[in-house]
Amino acid sequence: MEEEKSARGSVRTITDLARLAGVSPGTVSRALAGKSLVNARTREKIEGLARDYGFRPNKMASALRRQRTGVIGVAIPLGHDTRQQISDTFFMTLLGYLADELTLGGYDLMLRRVVPAEDPDWLDSFIGSGMIDGVIVIGQSDQFARIEEIADGYRPMVVWGNHQEGQRHCVVGTDNRLGGRLAAERLIAAGARNIAFVGDIGPTEFAARHAGAHDIADSMGAEICVLPTHLSPERASEEIAGHLDVIIGAYDSIFAATDTLAAICLAKLRERAIAVPRDIKVVGFDDLPIASQTLPPLTTVRQDIAGGAKGLVQLLLRRLAGENTESLVLPPRLVIRQSA
Amino acid sequence: MEEEKSARGSVRTITDLARLAGVSPGTVSRALAGKSLVNARTREKIEGLARDYGFRPNKMASALRRQRTGVIGVAIPLGHDTRQQISDTFFMTLLGYLADELTLGGYDLMLRRVVPAEDPDWLDSFIGSGMIDGVIVIGQSDQFARIEEIADGYRPMVVWGNHQEGQRHCVVGTDNRLGGRLAAERLIAAGARNIAFVGDIGPTEFAARHAGAHDIADSMGAEICVLPTHLSPERASEEIAGHLDVIIGAYDSIFAATDTLAAICLAKLRERAIAVPRDIKVVGFDDLPIASQTLPPLTTVRQDIAGGAKGLVQLLLRRLAGENTESLVLPPRLVIRQSA
DNA sequence: ATAAATTTTGCAAACGTTTGCAAACAACGT
DNA sequence: ACGTTGTTTGCAAACGTTTGCAAAATTTAT
Secondary structure (H helix, E strand, O other): OHHHHHHOOOOOOHHHHHHHHOOOHHHHHHHHOOOOOOOHHHHHHHHHHHHHHOOOOOHHHHHHHHOOOOEEEEEEEOOOOOOOHHHOHHHHHHHHHHHHHHHHOOOEEEEEEEOOOOOOOHHHHHHHOOOOOEEEEEOOOOOHHHHHHHHHHOOOEEEEOOOOOOOOOOEEEEOHHHHHHHHHHHHHHOOOOEEEEEEOOOOHHHHHHHHHHHHHHHHHOOEEEEEEOOOOHHHHHHHHHHHHHHHHHHEOEEEEOOHHHHHHHHHHHHHOOOOOOOOOEEEEEEOOHHHHOOOOOOEEEEOOHHHHHHHHHHHHHHHHOOOOOOOEEEOOEEEOOOOO | OHHHHHHOOOOOOHHHHHHHHOOOHHHHHHHHOOOOOOOHHHHHHHHHHHHHHOOOOOHHHHHHHHOOOOEEEEEEEOOOOOOOHHHOHHHHHHHHHHHHHHHHOOOEEEEEEEOOOOOOOHHHHHHHOOOOOEEEEEOOOOOHHHHHHHHHHOOOEEEEOOOOOOOOOOEEEEOHHHHHHHHHHHHHHOOOOEEEEEEOOOOHHHHHHHHHHHHHHHHHOOEEEEEEOOOOHHHHHHHHHHHHHHHHHHEOEEEEOOHHHHHHHHHHHHHOOOOOOOOOEEEEEEOOHHHHOOOOOOEEEEOOHHHHHHHHHHHHHHHHOOOOOOOEEEOOEEEOOOOO
């Protein structure tokens, strides 16, 4: 007991432990790694000592020798709205699930927020650091081209985002175009004829959502226009206030690129005493927790975040194992509440 | 150009580059590290080659030799509500800011979600892995004792949480007790006499919030009781619905441990057509973005998340430099909106 | 021109693991 | 007792950097 206490921390290396156990470092390594080529009694002795002295093999040394770190990099490129996305509820929730899934798979997670505009080399440098066995990129942002380029020479990468016909990198994501269709269909079914799309059409995800809505609008004889809006709550708030001047009277419905934006729309509409869904219908995207708390509760297109995280990790693990995986497109689901 | 393209990736080690430059590996190392003991021309040549061939020194090897990794661990202990906290808006926002601040300080961030109940060894094993130079623990959860224990023998650790008189670990956090006082003062000033505290009183942060409110209630002759509530939106939703049966009639105000809980309270109260703040007053805690979007907008106690992140990182850096730092207690600020 | 002082460089030993290979050992059949 | 297997072990060479020390090259002073 006392011995244990006082000794704790004194055994730093596998060699120390080997000396203590009266065997060679190699044997200790094998014992601790659970390999079969070590005698049961020796193993028990070594494991016992390791436990008593609180010994932990140094992962850096191990990583260097084995050429694998047990760490997966998660990069969040902040394309446009630098400040926005890292605190974006959707990405953060995805990150939470990713942490869970990676842990389950025995990997650690290294998080890096990158600003491609300032550091064009962000992806190479992350990969080339030698610190990570693979990388998950959350959101293509405006970096589609660069990601494609990397994908050619680097296998263990999976990206959250939108699937483009014929792309070379492995992507997991919601079928945003279909999501857009669902949203527009709902709006039009509810009587809308003039849809205002509130959001930024730069990132491909959002472009696809808009495109989907556009498909439906075209085929159903409705109109749709884009009201460019930044995604960070602060900037969005003002911009939406401005947009409403345009919307009121001219449009009968709003398709917001994001629940966060939709929630702001609802709040602003309420300020102006405009009835939702009677006068203006609103549909969001994501189905974040906030969606059920708005007034009226938000009709929205649900993304399966947990499923997405699971998919990202599983595909990455398969790629790490050498397999060559296809992209995974998840179906969105329309959640009807009361705003449309 | 072509040469560059084709060569890219062929230079993996510092030794390769040394051969190319016609110098020894040591010199390359020094040149790339920007040390003064290398001739300017040699340095330029080496830097040029490194750029052309896209060479990046292996961080694992570097970490092993220098005994520092340039990585800070961020641990999120999930004490009670396993599923909850990692997606908790507050923690996630803090995490975002942390990522920024650490990047600014030249560190990478390794995220680990831990379940102390399943892995009592979580903190030792994170620290002992040799993968991180220091650790930031987000939230004390129910691990106060263990953290104290570790703090004695391990310097580079800073914890987000509540400050306890005489504690040994360095903590950064809001003065939760004061926050609780502010909340209760506001409620009572608005006419409340019976306060229901909605939240879990297990984690010290929340206990302190309640204690603060209790202080004020006592001194002002008001009543306060605890309605235990889990923090995950799903469970909280039902529980709060149940609580309301108790609250209505018997209490005239709610102090929610968290804005998220407060928002749910508001939604449920609305369902039952109870006027806020007229019939029941509500105060939250955190001032998350959602607070300004609720109906009515939520009066709440604001925590300075960005300031907290900055503090955590700065204290940690100073500790890494060998300094012994005091805890940092941030003042909360009452944000008056319309719910109380 | 040479000696002394100063810059630059190369050498080689770490950092703490893992692992192929061969030696040592035990068990077994003849 | 002696080969033959089959298990366990130890040895030593990696993995790719960094860095103290000493040698070499350069500059400066005499």
